[in-house]
Amino acid sequence: MPRIVSGALLRICLGVVVAAVLAPCPALALPAAGEDRTVVQYDCIPNYANWGGVTALYKQVTGVTVPPDPKGSSVAMAALEKEKDNPVADCAYYSGAIGYQAAQKGLHQPYKPKGWEKIPDALKDPNGLWWTVHTGTIALVVNTKALGGARIPRSFADLLEPAYKGKIAYDDPTWGGTSFTFVYGLNELMGGTDKDFRPGLSYLRKLDANVSSYPRESIYNAVLRGEVPIWINADGNGYKMKYVDGGPVEVVIPAEGTFTMPLVMGLAAGAPHADEAKRYFDWLLSAPAQAEFAKSFFRPVVAGTLPAELAAKFLPDADYRKARALDLSKMAAAADALKKAWLDEIRGTGR
Amino acid sequence: MWPLVRLAAGAFASPGAFLQVLAAGRYRTSLVNSLALSTAAAFVSVAIAIVPAWVFARERFPARNLARTAVSLPLTFSGVLVGFLVIVMLGRIGAVPKLAGFLTGRELFAGSAYTLAGLFLAYLYFEIPRAVMTLEAAFRHFPPELDAAARSLGAGPIARLLHVTLPYAAPALYSTLAVTFSASMGSFGVALVLARRFTVAPLEIYTELTAFLNDAVAGALCIALAALTFGVDRLFARRAA
Numbered sequence: 001m002p003r004i005v006s007g008a009l010l011r012i013c014l015g016v017v018v019a020a021v022l023a024p025c026p027a028l029a030l031p032a033a034g035e036d037r038t039v040v041q042y043d044c045i046p047n048y049a050n051w052g053g054v055t056a057l058y059k060q061v062t063g064v065t066v067p068p069d070p071k072g073s074s075v076a077m078a079a080l081e082k083e084k085d086n087p088v089a090d091c092a093y094y095s096g097a098i099g100y101q102a103a104q105k106g107l108h109q110p111y112k113p114k115g116w117e118k119i120p121d122a123l124k125d126p127n128g129l130w131w132t133v134h135t136g137t138i139a140l141v142v143n144t145k146a147l148g149g150a151r152i153p154r155s156f157a158d159l160l161e162p163a164y165k166g167k168i169a170y171d172d173p174t175w176g177g178t179s180f181t182f183v184y185g186l187n188e189l190m191g192g193t194d195k196d197f198r199p200g201l202s203y204l205r206k207l208d209a210n211v212s213s214y215p216r217e218s219i220y221n222a223v224l225r226g227e228v229p230i231w232i233n234a235d236g237n238g239y240k241m242k243y244v245d246g247g248p249v250e251v252v253i254p255a256e257g258t259f260t261m262p263l264v265m266g267l268a269a270g271a272p273h274a275d276e277a278k279r280y281f282d283w284l285l286s287a288p289a290q291a292e293f294a295k296s297f298f299r300p301v302v303a304g305t306l307p308a309e310l311a312a313k314f315l316p317d318a319d320y321r322k323a324r325a326l327d328l329s330k331m332a333a334a335a336d337a338l339k340k341a342w343l344d345e346i347r348g349t350g351r
Numbered sequence: 352m353w354p355l356v357r358l359a360a361g362a363f364a365s366p367g368a369f370l371q372v373l374a375a376g377r378y379r380t381s382l383v384n385s386l387a388l389s390t391a392a393a394f395v396s397v398a399i400a401i402v403p404a405w406v407f408a409r410e411r412f413p414a415r416n417l418a419r420t421a422v423s424l425p426l427t428f429s430g431v432l433v434g435f436l437v438i439v440m441l442g443r444i445g446a447v448p449k450l451a452g453f454l455t456g457r458e459l460f461a462g463s464a465y466t467l468a469g470l471f472l473a474y475l476y477f478e479i480p481r482a483v484m485t486l487e488a489a490f491r492h493f494p495p496e497l498d499a500a501a502r503s504l505g506a507g508p509i510a511r512l513l514h515v516t517l518p519y520a521a522p523a524l525y526s527t528l529a530v531t532f533s534a535s536m537g538s539f540g541v542a543l544v545l546a547r548r549f550t551v552a553p554l555e556i557y558t559e560l561t562a563f564l565n566d567a568v569a570g571a572l573c574i575a576l577a578a579l580t581f582g583v584d585r586l587f588a589r590r591a592a
Contacts, residue, residue, distance in 0.1 A: 078564050343377060
C-alpha cells in the first residue's frame with residue numbers, strides 16, 4: 001500500500017477514535033445553536049445522594065442538562081472563591097457547614113426557592129443564602145463479605161480493634177464535607193469543643209493504625225467491591241449499596257452516637273445561568289425530586305415526601321435517636337483550624 | 352510566563368510563606384519526601400533501564416517493535432490511572448494478593464498499594480519506560496568500533512559493558528537521571544490516589560489551594576519545589592558535562 005494512503009487511513013481512524021471517545025461526554029458536547037439550557041452545579045457526584053438519577057430526571061422533565069462534577073464540598077467552595085471574578089458555576093451542593101462557610105464568604109446570592117416554608121428553620125438561612133435539600137447521618141458502611149472473618153463493628157470503640165487493621169477508610173476531611181462532618185462531630189462526641197480538637201484527634205490517631213487510606217475521590221464502588229470493607233460516611237450511601245446495587249453491605253449507627261448532616265445548596269454569586277438555576281432549585285424541592293433523592297436514602301427535607309417503602313428500609317428510629325445535630329456556625333468557624341490540625345496530626349507527618 | 356509571574360508575586364507578597372515552608376513541619380517534610388522518593392526512583396529506574404535500552408538500541412530480534420511499544424505504553428498513562436493500576440494489582444483485594452492466596456494460602460502484599468513501597472513501585476512503573484526511551488536514543492550513537500575493539504582485545508560482554516559502554520554512556524546516564532528525577536518531582540496523580548500519610552510536595556500544593564485557598568504558601572511551595580528540582584538537575588548536568 002502506498003505510504004500516503006496508509007497515512008490518510010491512519011488519520012481517519014484516529015479521528016474516528018477521538019470522536020467516539022469525546023461523543024458521550026456531555027461537558028464537551030456543543031450546545032445546539034441558540035440554546036443555553038445548562039445549569040452548572042459544583043459537587044454533583046452521580047453516586048452521591050443519587051445526583052445521577054436526579055439530574056437525569058430533570059433532563060427528562062425539562063431538557064436542561066446538569067453535568068456531573070466530582071468536587072467534594074471543600075473543593076467546590078475553593079473553586080467558587082477562585083473564580084469569583086469570572087464565575088463558571090451557577091450553584092453548589094455541600095455538606096452543611098461548608099455551605100454555611102461559603103455563604104459567609106459572600107460566594108452566594110440570596111434566593112428562596114418554591115417550597116421554602118416547608119424547610120424547617122434550623123435547616124435554612126433566613127436570607128436565602130443557603131438551604132437544605134436533604135439530610136444524611138454519619139454511619140459505618142460495612143461490606144460484610146470483605147471483613148475477612150472479623151465481626152461487624154458496632155461502635156467507634158470497636159473500630160480500634162486490631163482485627164480491622166487496613167480495613168477502614170474515611171475521606172480526607174480537607175476534600176469532602178461528609179468526612180469533615182464526621183471529624184468535627186466525632187471530636188464533640190469524644191468530649192472536645194469547637195476550640196479544643198484534642199479528644200477527637202487523639203481517637204483518630206489511634207484509628208489511623210487501622211485506616212487503609214484517606215481518599216480524595218468517591219470510593220463508593222471500592223466499598224461495594226470490597227476493596228474497602230469499612231467506610232465511615234453517610235448512611236444513605238450504604239443503604240444504596242445494599243438495596244439498589246445489591247451489595248453485601250450493612251449500615252451501622254455507632255453505639256456511642258452519631259451526627260446528622262444537612263446537605264445544602266446555594267445560588268452562586270454571579271451565576272451565569274441564574275434564572276435557569278432558580279427553576280432548577282424550585283424543582284429540587286418538589287415531591288418528585290425529593291422522592292428521587294430518597295432513592296439513595298438521603299432523607300428528604302420536605303416532610304411527607306419519603307415514600308413508605310423506602311422509609312421501611314432505614315434502620316429503626318431507635319438507632320437514629322442516637323444522632324445529634326451539629327451547630328453549623330460553630331462548625332464553619334472551626335473548619336480551617338480543624339482541617340489544618342487534622343493534616344498536621346493525622347495525615348501530614350509522614351511515614 | 353504570566354502565570355509564573357503571578358505565582359511568584361503571590362508567594363513573595365507575604366514573606367512569611369517561605370519561612371512557613373522551610374520551617375519544620377508538613378511542608379518541609381513533603382519537600383524532603385519528594386526529593387528522597389524522586390532520587391531513589393531515578394537511580395533505580397535508570398539502573399533497571401540500562402539492559403533493555405541496550406538491547407533495543409543494538410539488537411534486532413523478532414517482535415522488537417512490539418516489545419518497545421509495550422515498554423513505552425505506561426508513558427501514555429496519567430498518574431491517576433497508574434495509581435489505580437497499582438490498586439488493582441496490590442490493593443486489599445488486588446490481583447497479586449489474590450494469586451498469592453491461591454498459591455500459598457496467605458494473601459501476601461494485600462493493601463501494599465497504599466504503603467510507601469506501593470508508591471515507589473508506581474513511580475518506577477512510569478519512570479522505567481522514560482529511562483529506557485531516553486537511554487536507547489543515547490546508546491544508538493554508540494560507535495560499534497569501540498565494542499569491536501574491546502572484543503578483539505578479549506573482553507567479555509560484562510567487562511565491555513562496565514569498562515567501555517557505561518563510561519562512554521555516562522553523560523547520557525546522568526541526563527536520563529535528570530529527566531526521570533524531574534518527572535518524579537512533578538508527579539501528582541499517583542500520590543493523589545495512593546499516598547496515605549506519606550506526603551509529597553505537589554500534594555501539599557494541591558491541598559493548600561483546594562482546602563485553604565492559601566495562594567502564598569502554595570506559591571512558595573511551588574517555587575521551593577522548582578528550585579530543588581532545578582538544583583539537582585544542574586548537579587546531574589554538571590556530572591554529564
